[in-house]
Amino acid sequence: MAVLKSFWLAAALIWACSDTALPPLPELALAEFASPVQAQIRQRLDAAQLASSDPHAVGSLGEALYAFGQTGAAAACFRRCRALDPTAFRWAYLLGVSEADLGRSQAALDALSDAAAMRPDDLAAAVRLSDQLEQAGKSIEAARLLEAALPRFPDSPAVQYRLGRLLAARGEGRAVEHLEEAVAEEPGFREALYALAGAYRAQGREGEADRLLRRYETVASTPRRHYPDPLIDGMDAIRSFSAQATLERGRALQAQGDLEGARGSYSAALEIDPEYVEAHVNLVSVLGELGDHEQATSHYQRAVALDPSIPEAHYNFGVSLHFSGEFAAAADAFRKALAVNDRYADAHGNLASSLEELGRGAEAERHYRLAVENDPAHPMANFHLGRRLAERGRYREALAYLETAVSADTPGTAWHGYVLALVHRRLGQEGRAREAAQAALERAHALGQVEVADKIRTEFLR
Numbered sequence: 001m002a003v004l005k006s007f008w009l010a011a012a013l014i015w016a017c018s019d020t021a022l023p024p025l026p027e028l029a030l031a032e033f034a035s036p037v038q039a040q041i042r043q044r045l046d047a048a049q050l051a052s053s054d055p056h057a058v059g060s061l062g063e064a065l066y067a068f069g070q071t072g073a074a075a076a077c078f079r080r081c082r083a084l085d086p087t088a089f090r091w092a093y094l095l096g097v098s099e100a101d102l103g104r105s106q107a108a109l110d111a112l113s114d115a116a117a118m119r120p121d122d123l124a125a126a127v128r129l130s131d132q133l134e135q136a137g138k139s140i141e142a143a144r145l146l147e148a149a150l151p152r153f154p155d156s157p158a159v160q161y162r163l164g165r166l167l168a169a170r171g172e173g174r175a176v177e178h179l180e181e182a183v184a185e186e187p188g189f190r191e192a193l194y195a196l197a198g199a200y201r202a203q204g205r206e207g208e209a210d211r212l213l214r215r216y217e218t219v220a221s222t223p224r225r226h227y228p229d230p231l232i233d234g235m236d237a238i239r240s241f242s243a244q245a246t247l248e249r250g251r252a253l254q255a256q257g258d259l260e261g262a263r264g265s266y267s268a269a270l271e272i273d274p275e276y277v278e279a280h281v282n283l284v285s286v287l288g289e290l291g292d293h294e295q296a297t298s299h300y301q302r303a304v305a306l307d308p309s310i311p312e313a314h315y316n317f318g319v320s321l322h323f324s325g326e327f328a329a330a331a332d333a334f335r336k337a338l339a340v341n342d343r344y345a346d347a348h349g350n351l352a353s354s355l356e357e358l359g360r361g362a363e364a365e366r367h368y369r370l371a372v373e374n375d376p377a378h379p380m381a382n383f384h385l386g387r388r389l390a391e392r393g394r395y396r397e398a399l400a401y402l403e404t405a406v407s408a409d410t411p412g413t414a415w416h417g418y419v420l421a422l423v424h425r426r427l428g429q430e431g432r433a434r435e436a437a438q439a440a441l442e443r444a445h446a447l448g449q450v451e452v453a454d455k456i457r458t459e460f461l462r
Contacts, residue, residue: 023080025052026065026073034271036246037068048077055081059091066094067238068272071101082111089118093125093231100132108132116145123149124229127158139166157186158227161195168199175199188219189226243272247279254286262286277306281313288320296320311337315347322350327357345375352384361388372401379408383416390419395426406436414444414452421460434460 025048030038044061051057062077075098081091096111112129119125126149133142146163153159164178179196182189197212225232250265263286269279280303287296300317303310318333334351337344352367365388371381386401402420406413417440424433437460444453 022053022083023076025049025058025061025080026070026076028065028070028073033068034268036268037242037272040064040242041068052080053084055084055088055091058084059094062094062098063235064238066098067235068242071098074098075102087118089115089122089125090231092118093122093128096125096132097128097232100128105132105136109136121152123153123156123159123227124231126153127156127162127227130162134162134166139169142166143170155185156227157182157189157192158225160185161189161192161226164192164199165195168195168202171202173203176203186226190216190219190221193219239273243269243276243279246272247276247282250279250282254282259286259290263290275306277303277310277313280306281310281316284313284316284320288316288323291323293320293324309340311340311344311347313337314340315344315350318347318350318354322354322357327354330354331358343374345371345378345381348374349378349381349384352381356384377404377408379405379410379412379416383412383419386423387419390423390426395423398423399427406439409443411447414440414447414449414456416440417443418452418456418459421456437461 028041028045030042030045033041041061041064044057044064048058048061058077059081062074062081065071065077066074075095078091078095078098081088082095085091092111092115096108096115099108099111109129109132112125112132116122116125116129126145130142130145130149133139133145143163143166146159146166149159150163160178160182164175164182167175167178176196176199179192179199182192183196186192193212193216197209197216200206200209200212246265246269250262250269253259253265254262263283266279266283266286269276270283273279280299283299284296284303287293287299296317297320300313300320303313307313314333314337318330318337321327321330321333331351331354334347334354337347338351341347348367348371352364352371355361355364355367365385368381368385368388371378372385375381382401383405386398386405389395389398389401399420402416402423405416406420417436421433421436421440424430424436437456441453441456441461444450444456
């Protein structure tokens with residue numbers, strides 16, 4: 001019994017010593033995280049503390065921390081994972097990436113060297129290791145690594161570009177073929193275009209260099225990577241999923257009319273991912289309705305800086321400008337939305353409304369018609385077309401548009417029904433006028449539109 005007791009005591013002492021020798025878990029201030037993220041981090045932190053010798057529990061915390069921008073704390077987790085399981089590629093690689101992000105060149109080089117040795121056929125590990133070697137001033141070793149990787153990844157623009165750039169720096173003419181291959185594999189690879197232009201110029205091929213530089217100027221910025229990186233993509237997905245769930249909560253609140261709640265959710269999504277374009281775009285809409293034009297403008301500018309090709313960004317900004325009475329600027333914003341998508345019915349309809357405010361009725365009517373062409377059931381465009389026709393005495397022609405407008409259940413339905421009732425009256429159809437008025441009155445009551453209800457009763461139902 002005494003022997004058994006001594007055995008367990010020794011084992012406990014060994015465990016205590018080994019655990020103490022391990023890199024510690026990071027200390028976290030959960031209040032620093034966006035509120036939607038705190039529960040997620042807390043759950044992973046609790047699991048890591050309960051199973052601090054399980055690399056998967058600790059690594060799961062590290063991956064979430066990296067996803068939400070806590071690179072230093074993530075590196076601490078991956079360091080512990082490496083100590084717990086030194087033969088696992090995952091932890092060596094993620095530690096190397098984290099250390100590189102933190103600017104710890106030698107630590108990154110050590111971890112990535114281990115990762116590349118474990119998986120010589122991993123493209124991401126080879127590319128990142130070559131980058132670290134180059135940054136450490138070991139460009140010859142970096143080029144050798146890439147030349148060894150080239151037979152395994154001949155179609156990789158990332159490998160071809162890096163090798164071509166390193167060879168060009170040494171004045172080697174064969175750099176051109178690698179840079180040409182990188183551009184052939186990825187025609188929009190800006191860095192490769194620029195490097196190839198420089199390599200052409202070094203060979204005296206000025207005309208080709210100039211043509212490439214002109215092409216370089218027309219190409220949009222490319223993504224930060226030009227190679228697959230599944231482990232990093234997996235961590236990015238943690239952030240994306242959390243931001244998307246928060247965005248969806250905002251959408252639900254906005255649909256319910258809770259604009260302040262929606263504003264909070266969209267702002268929280270941007271705490272998680274400041275470059276989440278859709279959250280910026282949706283905030284433009286909500287802030288415009290809330291009358292906060294300054295903040296709406298700020299989010300619009302951020303959205304179009306990230307991606308100018310989203311028509312909803314221009315459209316939502318146009319609505320915000322319209323609410324603030326800036327009709328000319330609103331019209332410009334709606335035109336920008338239509339320049340991206342000329343079949344955008346809402347943009348045609350709202351452009352028409354802004355043009356009417358500016359006294360440009362004929363142009364407005366053309367855009368109302370374009371809205372209906374692209375969306376025959378569009379309630380607002382149908383209503384305004386019917387209204388404009390009725391104003392000119394073309395009552396029978398107006399009926400079809402007004403009936404289409406009334407068939408949709410929108411905040412404007414009661415008013416649309418009131419105008420429809422007026423048109424029936426003008427045509428001498430008193431029975432149909434009262435039916436339309438009664439339906440409009442019921443809709444006004446349902447929406448709490450007291451002034452509209454009073455007008456309908458006064459005009460038709462006394």
